[in-house]
Amino acid sequence: MMLQIKALIADGILEGVKSIAPQSEMSVEDVLGLLEYPPDPAMGDIALPCFKLAKTLRRSPVQIASTLAPLVSGEAIEKAEAVNGYLNIYLSGAYLANKLVPEILTKKERYGAPDVGQGKTVVLDYCSPNLAKPFHIGHLGTTVIGHALKMLHEFAGYKCVGINYLGDWGTQFGKMMVAYKKWGDRKTVEEGGVDALVDLYVRINNAIADDPSLADEARAEFCKMEQGDEENLALWRWLVEKSVKANDLTLNQLGIAFDSYKGESAYTDLMPAQVQRLRDCGLLKLDDGASIVDLTEYGMPPCLILKRDGSSLYPTRDIAAAVDRKEMYNFDKCIYVTSNQQILHFQQWFKVVELMGYDWYEGLVHVPYGTVSVNGAKLATRTGNVVLLKDLFAAAIEKVTEIMEEKNPDLKGRDDIAEAVGVGAIVFYYLSNNRIKDINFNMEDALSFDGNTGPYVQYTYARACSILEKAGGEVESIENITLTEPVEKALCVALSQYEERVRVALRDYEPSVITRYILDVATAFNRFYHECSIFGAEDEGVKATRLALTAATKHVLGSAFGLICLRKTEKI
Ligand code: ARG
Secondary structure: OHHHHHHHHHHHHHHHHHHHOOOOOOOHHHHHHHOEOOOOHHHOOEEEEOHHHHHHHOOOHHHHHHHHHHHOOOOOEEEEEEEOOEEEEEEOHHHHHHHHHHHHHHHHHHOOOOOOOOOOEEEEEOOOOEOOOOOEOHHHHHHHHHHHHHHHHHHOOOEEEEEOOOEOOOHHHHHHHHHHHHHOOHHHHHHHHHHHHHHHHHHHHHHHHHOOHHHHHHHHHHHHHHOOOHHHHHHHHHHHHHHHHHHHHHHHHHOOOOOEOOOHHHHOOOHHHHHHHHHHOOOEEEEOOEEEEOOHHHOOOOEEEEOOOOOEOHHHHHHHHHHHHHHHHOOOEEEEEEEHHHHHHHHHHHHHHHHOOOHHHHHEEEEEEOOEEEOOHHHOOOOOOOOEHHHHHHHHHHHHHHHHHHHOOOOOOHHHHHHHHHHHHHHHHHOOOOOOOOEEEOHHHHHOOOOOOHHHHHHHHHHHHHHHHHOOOOOOOOOOOOOOOHHHHHHHHHHHOHHHHHHHHHHHOOOHHHHHHHHHHHHHHHHHHHHOOOOOOOOHHHHHHHHHHHHHHHHHHHHHHHHOOOOOOOOO
16 A cells, blocks of 8 residues: 555656656666655655765755645645755545555455565475484574564465475484483383473483484484384384474474475485586585585585595585475575574575576575574573573473463453463564574573563454443444544555565565564554543544444554464454
């Protein structure tokens, strides 16, 4: 909605620019890129800082602003003022609201969807934990950022395939086998679930630290797996199954499921063909017995393809997997979400894929994120250094349950709601920052009901729901919107920006854009709620408008929650 209005404004401005400088090559897109939302509505709803045009137009910002002001007009515009080199544009609240609110009420949670993905396929590789190792807080980033990107792409009309590329192969399984054969048994693992597995994992790692010969034992066990030893493979399959099941419990709490769980082990057979292609392209070089692709020319260290003993490596498997995915899904984009420690790894093998002559290399996208630390020492497991996701979630749920028992003791279905709010708090907190920033996790902050938190926005959603319930249900349509208070217009301005924000989030692979947008809408709605009486409105028209605004807010929040894995809470 806002996009159309902005396009109109940009047309007017461009006309002015061309009248001052007829040979200017400026486009509507360029102008759109210059428009800003002022921090304070007193400075307009949209502004153009004219100093940005001063160089092109060879005029002072003050002159430019006053030349352009009369050119920005139309139904959507209340007025355009030149102030100190800024062009401040005030939108007509009545126009905006009457276009916007009926549109939201009709489209409901489809409102704001940019129609840019039709006919295109996106593969998303995220979560992808190394099995036989704990599923810990370090996996939160890839899991929730990855899923948010999937939801954003689906919203925009892309066909999406979410892949949990399980780290289900490698020496860590050799270690687990040694541990299991020494100390484990079926019953303990069946009953103890993930905790039993983590115990074995921690125990073997400590034991190896004391007695390095155990590492050789582990390598030997893994070697047997690679050679097809049926006993070890059976044990491996069972350990994989147990870990996947355990991880799924946590993923279920997030409401995340995958379309494919094809992991690293699936690529053993598909790798030799790619290694051959590398050889055929003349890209493979021997280096101290290992096979590498030299990337000096591109300013990178070599990409390791085969170890000295001929066994394959992480990049090799990634290359084989990418080829396989291209064949299976014919993706337009394949997105990988991992920590920033793997940036070089992806740069290297993306380059290798390009050098191999695969023209789809441009569709490969790496989305890195910063590291997470935690200061709640109590959450740490016995190893003292990993925080399991399931324990983090359990602690959050417990805390929320306590708060809710105090605030709303009679609430029905409290367990479900506590899970939605507890897990949601963690997700929201995590996604509040730009993904590339490092995060220090603070439980108190995440769970607070009054900060810029998950509980706060879920509470706001519940508030909208209960208003509508009290009024007798959903608002399906509205004929005539009558705005009486500035906070109502401000709410409309916030709601009108949804599609634009979704586009930015997609462009930058940045879910935090949506998190911040949710806060903007929640804040605008709460202001509206506190300043405008709904049930005590002066007349029926005003009341109907306010209910329609409430319903519109509910749709937009509900839709945006879905984009960042936050559950909708009708009651809290
Ligand atoms: N399993 C890897 C890890 O835990 C992440 C895999 C990311 N995906 C990929 N295609 N490399 O570090």
